Amino acid sequence: MISRWTVVVDRDDLTKTEVLHDELSPELGDCEVLLKVSHVGLTANNVTYGVIGDLIGYWKFFPVAAEGRGVIPLWGFADVVDSTVDSLPAGTRVYGYLPMSSHLVVRAKLTSSGFVDTADHRAELPAVYNGYLVTSQDAAYDPRQEDIQVLFRPLFMTSFLLADQLADNDFYGARTVVISSASSKTAFGTAQCLRGQGVRLVGLTSPRNVEFTESLGLYDTVLPYDAQVDVEPSVYLDFSGSADVRSTLHDRLGDSLVKDISIGLTQQKPSSDSRSQFFFAPEQLRKRSADWGPEGLAERFGAAWHAFTAQAGGWVGIARHSGPDELAEVWQSVLAGKANPNTADVITF
Ligand SMILES: NC(=O)c1ccc[n+]([C@@H]2O[C@H](COP(=O)([O-])OP(=O)(O)OC[C@H]3O[C@@H](n4cnc5c(N)ncnc54)[C@H](OP(=O)(O)O)[C@@H]3O)[C@@H](O)[C@H]2O)c1
Structure with a gap:
């Protein structure tokens, strides 16, 4: 069995958090991939996921068996630790939407840049959050800029x-x-x-x-x-x-x-x-995909992203944290608006 921790938040009072521990079966079904979360960013945007969680369905991405509580989504990197998909072997590094939890099992459907999680509970949720990029297939990926990516991308x-x-x-x-x-x-x-x-x-x-x-x-x-x-x-x-x-x-x-x-x-x-x-x-994404074609859009976004990241490290320093307790502390601090805008939080799981 695999030991997993998860930070859950009270859906009616976002200041109340608890770290839950459980055991995850190592048995994977067809097309399933076990991800171990590596590190994530946490900003006011993640707080919005909790504030309007019921309205937009953000609580539904990572369901948890804990009455009245939910898991806040974060953006970050994870590594495949086990898989039933040949082209996603252990060691594959991915970027995408991740839970406040040490592990996540996804049901992968391959795409040109990675995969989509086709788990039933995510089927009705906005597609933009269900895609995962495999770093080796992502032209914008730079291993020296993982912190900038989890925070800003x-x-x-x-x-x-x-x-x-x-x-x-x-x-x-x-x-x-x-x-x-x-x-x-x-x-x-x-x-x-x-x-x-x-x-x-x-x-x-x-x-x-x-x-x-x-x-x-x-x-x-x-x-x-x-x-x-x-x-x-x-x-x-x-x-x-x-x-x-x-x-x-x-x-x-x-x-x-x-x-x-x-x-x-x-x-x-x-x-x-x-x-x-x-x-x-x-909507603007759809419009520009039609105007410029997907490649033209990717090229323009890439140029803007590179111009931005060339400066972003000078504007904002990185504060590093690790583990579930520090993750919960960062959550409280960002939620309370105490965080200084010249520092951004990256948490290693
Ligand atoms: N619609 C979309 O597609 C979309 C996408 C991305 C982000 N967003 C939204 O954009 C907003 C900014 O997100 P971010 O991640 O960029 O934020 P961020 O960098 O973490 O923003 C920090 C700033 O937000 C204000 N703030 C933070 N906590 C506060 C609190 N508890 N009370 C009052 N003010 C507080 C302060 O700014 P000031 O002192 O300058 O007010 C603070 O310096 C979020 O609401 C996010 O949901 C929307």
Whole structure:
């Protein structure tokens, strides 16, 4: 038997965690692959998976037999330790969506870049989360940049597609883009993609994060949340989910606020507002796959990703942790918003 640990979270109170231990049968069925999780990143994006877990179905990816509790998904690397699929032998390294658990069994269906987990409980869930890349088949993989990849890659695809959607629509007629939670990785990745495109970038952030956000050198102006923005035609990109910030901006800008787009909710208070439109990355992905072809898209994303990763290590230092107890501690810290934006957390399992 294989000893497995899993960190579970109370679905109604994300501050309550527990480390569970159980035994996993080493017997694998047809097409099954046993993965041992290697290391993962943990950011506010993972907290969102818990905050809107019921709405989007994030709790369903890694079901656990513990009433009222669930497993938060993380992005990271894992190694095949046993397999009934010839082309996925022990030692194969993969990147994808992983549980807060030492091991995961997947039912693999091969693709050109790796495999998809076809487990029954994942069949109805968004396809983007079910694919795993085999590192030896991934052109963007660089073994020296695994930490950068686990932290930024899931976020930067959104940054890239969001910036592209704005440019694709000529910024909806605006020449200023106001971005909340400007210190977050997905927000500053978007700012990096927008630089040099003829728009003024205004970052809104908490007072304590102004200095860090300015130090990135990506925004033309950085303001604390309670400061007034200039009245000029603007697009709002909301990563904070703050109803107050939204209302203040609408009151101040009026008709000059030409587009209001919701992407995140770092403040963990889901709310809907008819003035804001939800950003749905798969839609822009589909559009650009058709416009540019899958290869053209991969080439453009690859160029943007390389430009970003060349700088990202200088913006954010890595804090390393290991094991289930430290994983639970990092979860508490990111959930509480205590984490300093100049440091990002990588956990080895
Ligand atoms: N829709 C999509 O496709 C998509 C994809 C990726 C990410 N996102 C969303 O984008 C947001 C940013 O994710 P990330 O992983 O890039 O974040 P991150 O780098 O971990 O962001 C950290 C920042 O978020 C704010 N924050 C964090 N915890 C907080 C708390 N408890 N209370 C208040 N503010 C808090 C602070 O920024 P400030 O002080 O600057 O506010 C903090 O510096 C998340 O809501 C995520 O779900 C959406």
